[in-house]
Amino acid sequence: MRRLLIAGAVGLMVISLTACEDSGSSSAAQAALQRDADSWAIDQIEKDFHQATTMKDIELMMSLWAPNATFTVGPGETATGQDEIRRFWLEKSIAFKSATHWISDHPGYKVEITVNGDRGTLHFECHYVDYDTGTIAAVTVADQDVARIDGRWLITNMVGGTTTLSP
Amino acid sequence: MSNALAPKQRRAAVGGKRRLLSRGDNPLVRAVGHLPANVHTKLLIAFVGTSVLLVAVGLLGLRVLGQSNDRVASLGPLQERAFAYGQLQRDASHIRALLAEYPGRDLYKFWTGISHGERRDVVAVDKAVVNAVARFGPGTAADRLGFIPPPEDERSLVRMRLKAEHLSTLMPRIIELDLLPERGERWLILRQRAERLATDLYQEAAVLANGAIAQIDDLIARNASSYARSRNLFIGVAVGALVLALLLGFVLSWSVIGPIQGIDSRLAAIASGDFAGHVEVENRDELGALAANVNHMNDELRRLYTELEEASRHKSEFLANMSHELRTPLNAILGFSQVLRDEMFGGVNDKQAEYLDDILSSGQHLLSLINDVLDLSKVEAGQVELDVRPFSLREAVEGGVVVVREQASEDGIQVSFAADPDADMVEGDERRIKQVILNLLSNAVKFTPAGGKVDVSTTRVNGEVRISVTDTGPGIAASDRDRIFDEFQQTDAGVEQGEGTGLGLALSRRFVELHGGRIWVDTEPDAGSTFVFTLPAKAASS
Numbered sequence: 001m002r003r004l005l006i007a008g009a010v011g012l013m014v015i016s017l018t019a020c021e022d023s024g025s026s027s028a029a030q031a032a033l034q035r036d037a038d039s040w041a042i043d044q045i046e047k048d049f050h051q052a053t054t055m056k057d058i059e060l061m062m063s064l065w066a067p068n069a070t071f072t073v074g075p076g077e078t079a080t081g082q083d084e085i086r087r088f089w090l091e092k093s094i095a096f097k098s099a100t101h102w103i104s105d106h107p108g109y110k111v112e113i114t115v116n117g118d119r120g121t122l123h124f125e126c127h128y129v130d131y132d133t134g135t136i137a138a139v140t141v142a143d144q145d146v147a148r149i150d151g152r153w154l155i156t157n158m159v160g161g162t163t164t165l166s167p
Numbered sequence: 168m169s170n171a172l173a174p175k176q177r178r179a180a181v182g183g184k185r186r187l188l189s190r191g192d193n194p195l196v197r198a199v200g201h202l203p204a205n206v207h208t209k210l211l212i213a214f215v216g217t218s219v220l221l222v223a224v225g226l227l228g229l230r231v232l233g234q235s236n237d238r239v240a241s242l243g244p245l246q247e248r249a250f251a252y253g254q255l256q257r258d259a260s261h262i263r264a265l266l267a268e269y270p271g272r273d274l275y276k277f278w279t280g281i282s283h284g285e286r287r288d289v290v291a292v293d294k295a296v297v298n299a300v301a302r303f304g305p306g307t308a309a310d311r312l313g314f315i316p317p318p319e320d321e322r323s324l325v326r327m328r329l330k331a332e333h334l335s336t337l338m339p340r341i342i343e344l345d346l347l348p349e350r351g352e353r354w355l356i357l358r359q360r361a362e363r364l365a366t367d368l369y370q371e372a373a374v375l376a377n378g379a380i381a382q383i384d385d386l387i388a389r390n391a392s393s394y395a396r397s398r399n400l401f402i403g404v405a406v407g408a409l410v411l412a413l414l415l416g417f418v419l420s421w422s423v424i425g426p427i428q429g430i431d432s433r434l435a436a437i438a439s440g441d442f443a444g445h446v447e448v449e450n451r452d453e454l455g456a457l458a459a460n461v462n463h464m465n466d467e468l469r470r471l472y473t474e475l476e477e478a479s480r481h482k483s484e485f486l487a488n489m490s491h492e493l494r495t496p497l498n499a500i501l502g503f504s505q506v507l508r509d510e511m512f513g514g515v516n517d518k519q520a521e522y523l524d525d526i527l528s529s530g531q532h533l534l535s536l537i538n539d540v541l542d543l544s545k546v547e548a549g550q551v552e553l554d555v556r557p558f559s560l561r562e563a564v565e566g567g568v569v570v571v572r573e574q575a576s577e578d579g580i581q582v583s584f585a586a587d588p589d590a591d592m593v594e595g596d597e598r599r600i601k602q603v604i605l606n607l608l609s610n611a612v613k614f615t616p617a618g619g620k621v622d623v624s625t626t627r628v629n630g631e632v633r634i635s636v637t638d639t640g641p642g643i644a645a646s647d648r649d650r651i652f653d654e655f656q657q658t659d660a661g662v663e664q665g666e667g668t669g670l671g672l673a674l675s676r677r678f679v680e681l682h683g684g685r686i687w688v689d690t691e692p693d694a695g696s697t698f699v700f701t702l703p704a705k706a707a708s709s
Contacts, residue, residue: 072264073274077281092280114374117381121373123366128277138273143263143366145373159263161362162274162355 038115041153042146046111046124049142050104053095053126062086066147066154073160095128102128102137118148122155125163139165195414199422200450206423209452213415220408227404231397238390244314245386249379251312252320255327256376258303259369262334265296266362289345296361297338303368304331320375327371334364426454430461442469483548490541494534501530539670543654546677553596553681560593560600560625560632561586567604568623571612579617582608585624590632593702599678600702603686606671607636607698614640614660614696630703631684637697643690652676652686675700 045064052061062082065071071085072078079088094100105127112123122144130137145157202209275281307324309315316324337360344354426448433446442465448458507515508523515523545551568584575582593600604623611621619639626633643651643658650656655669679686683703690696 073278073281077278092278094277094279112370114370114377116374116377117384119373119377119380121370121377123370138276140274140277141362141366143369157260159260160274160278161263161266161366163359163362 035115038120038148038153039113042113042115042120042122043111045122045144045146045153045155046106049124050106050126053093053104053128054102056096056098058086058090058096061089064155066149066156069154069156069158071158071160101130101132103131105129120146120153122146127165136165139163193421195418196421196425197449199418200426200448200452200455203451205452206454209419209422213419216415217408217412220411224401224405224408227401231401234393234397235390238386238393242383242386245379245383247314248312248316248320249376249383251314252372252376252379255303255306256369256372258299258306259327259365259372262296262299262303263362263365263369265292265299266358266365290342293338293342293345297335297342300331300335300338304328304335307331320378323371323375327368330364330367330371334361334368337361337364422450423454426450426458430454430458433461433465437465437468440472442466442472480548483544486540486544487548487550490537490544494537494541497530497534497537501527501534504530536668536670539668539674542674543670543677546674546681551681553599555594555596557592557594558597558600559591560634561591563597563601564604564623564625564634566601567608570605571608571621575612575621578612578615580612580615581620582612583620583622585622587624587626590625590627593632595682595702596678599681603675603678603700604634604636606675607700610671610698611636611638611640611696614638616640631701633699633701635697635699637695639695642692642694642696643688644692648688648690651688 048060048064051057052064062085065082065085067082068080069082069085070078070080071088073088073092077088077092079085090096095102095104106124107127110123110125112121114121122142124142126138126140126142127136128138128140129135139162141161141163143159143161144155146153147156148154199209204212305311307328337357341354341357341361344350344357347354426446429446429448433444436442436444445462445465446458448455450458504523504526506512508520508527542551564584564586568582572582608621608623615621615638621639622635622637624635624637626635641660647658651658652672652675654673656673657669676686679700679702684701686698686700688696688698
């Protein structure tokens with residue numbers, strides 16, 4: 001009987017402690033770890049982006065975009081949705097032309113990533129090197145909104161710009 | 168005493184099969200019974216305990232509701248902040264998009280498929296940027312936001328304000344260069360700075376907006392998680408409370424019912440004459456005291472019963488001995504009186520003959536009484552052994568009818584007998600059964616007035632043989648029906664007649680019951696009587 005009473009008391013104590021437990025979610029350490037994991041996943045977008053333009057891999061490129069993403073370049077040139085963006089890359093970008101022999105390079109220290117929950121931003125600079133001539137063919141920048149959709153980080157909006165080659 | 172195992176022995180006997188929730192002998196029930204408190208206190212503790220559990224569940228529910236309410240309350244300001252920051256993000260995006268309308272030359276090298284803008288368009292768009300930036304800066308102030316931003320947000324807002332001011336100083340210089348025929352490297356560098364500032368504005372605003380949305384998402388997620396946890400906890404506590412209440416109810420009820428059942432069984436055994444056992448109740452409450460008193464009563468009754476049995480045995484032995492001692496000289500009296508009455512040793516005068524008849528009559532009556540007492544004593548002393556063998560019930564009844572018919576004829580009573588052929592041969596002690604039949608017939612003739620009749624019949628009913636003696640006598644009052652089968656009990660009519668000893672029906676019942684049968688009377692006052700006795704199927708064969 002005494003053992004049963006002790007067991008009952010312990011059970012009630014466990015229930016009480018569970019009830020009094022802080023209802024906050026993950027700890028700060030877990031949150032920091034999650035942020036690092038998200039930053040790494042967003043950084044992976046930038047790497048895949050340059051690999052896709054260098055290798056002319058349109059499927060890899062399109063795997064980086066959300067279904068209803070928007071992409072703005074130049075005066076009034078905005079593509080919406082996967083199909084338009086795919087055509088945009090294939091028809092209007094020199095990088096995907098067969099005669100183009102460019103390597104897409106990028107200074108890693110200029111990459112800027114922010115993460116807040118399931119949303120973030122990504123900024124990077126692109127240096128396109130013509131490996132036939134050994135010269136830099138073009139220097140561009142891209143500002144992107146990214147979001148975690150079904151567990152994957154994807155581009156939801158991108159605005160292309162320009163810059164001069166500088167440290 | 169053989170069935171009265173000690174508690175330890177009983178527990179050992181059932182130990183292998185004992186379960187926690189077995190009803191009687193389980194440790195919980197015994198432990199509750201052992202508690203040194205009365206039943207009232209135990210019940211009170213159980214009810215208070217159950218009530219405390221219910222209150223705990225209620226308090227828990229209130230706490231869960233309070234937490235949920237706090238989260239919902241904090242959601243409103245957060246949504247307001249997310250909306251305001253979202254507006255800033257959209258404004259910054261607008262500025263950045265306007266500046267991207269006319270990007271630098273390298274973009275056209277990359278995007279060969281897009282068309283170049285016109286010069287006047289550049290000016291118009293850049294003026295639109297100026298207007299947008301002019302609106303953006305004040306939009307970061309608290310009065311325009313509609314709330315006081317947290318300190319960490321305020322730092323971002325200050326940075327955005329400074330960058331917007333920087334951009335607003337940069338744009339007029341760009342517009343001046345827009346109008347030149349050759350814009351040159353200077354124009355491009357200024358545009359790059361402007362785009363960088365616009366990108367920074369956008370990123371700062373996006374961080375604020377995304378941060379607020381993330382906080383909302385986190386709050387909603389925490390709310391959902393907390394709800395699930397609270398629901399599970401609530402269900403767990405409720406189920407626990409229910410189980411505990413059921414366990415309390417079970418244990419308490421069986422700590423009361425178990426002893427009551429034990430006491431009830433013991434009382435039933437006592438009522439049936441079994442004083443061998445004791446009821447074992449380990450409770451230290453009123454039920455334990457009650458069981459102790461029952462055991463004390465059992466012991467006292469056993470002592471009295473033993474004494475009574477001893478006294479009864481002595482009485483029976485005495486009666487049997489006395490009956491034997493009385494019958495021996497009485498037989499001599501009757502025999503010599505009969506010799507004198509038969510004038511075997513010389514004649515007697517009328518007066519002497521009359522006195523001899525009185526001696527013979529009284530002697531016969533006394534002998535009959537002594538014989539009945541002797542029989543009854545033998546039965547009570549267990550000394551009667553039935554001589555069971557098949558005999559003709561019809562012949563036995565006819566013999567009885569013959570004996571009473573003469574007296575019946577003298578009294579003007581008609582005696583008839585209806586025999587069922589299926590109820591002829593039976594097994595039993597013929598002499599005792601004849602004694603029963605004769606007793607019933609004698610009573611019937613004795614109490615039936617002149618002109619009446621006595622009907623005797625035998626039948627087979629449901630495997631039993633049933634013998635009925637019906638008379639048209641005065642009947643028997645309801646109050647006398649049961650006691651006439653007891654020793655020395657007579658109806659008022661029997662007492663008035665001054666005949667009989669009150670032992671005939673008692674003996675008849677004993678003999679019938681020794682055969683495993685029953686005897687009873689169906690009668691109503693002034694409507695005659697029917698005495699019936701049965702012989703069971705196992706003792707009957709056709």
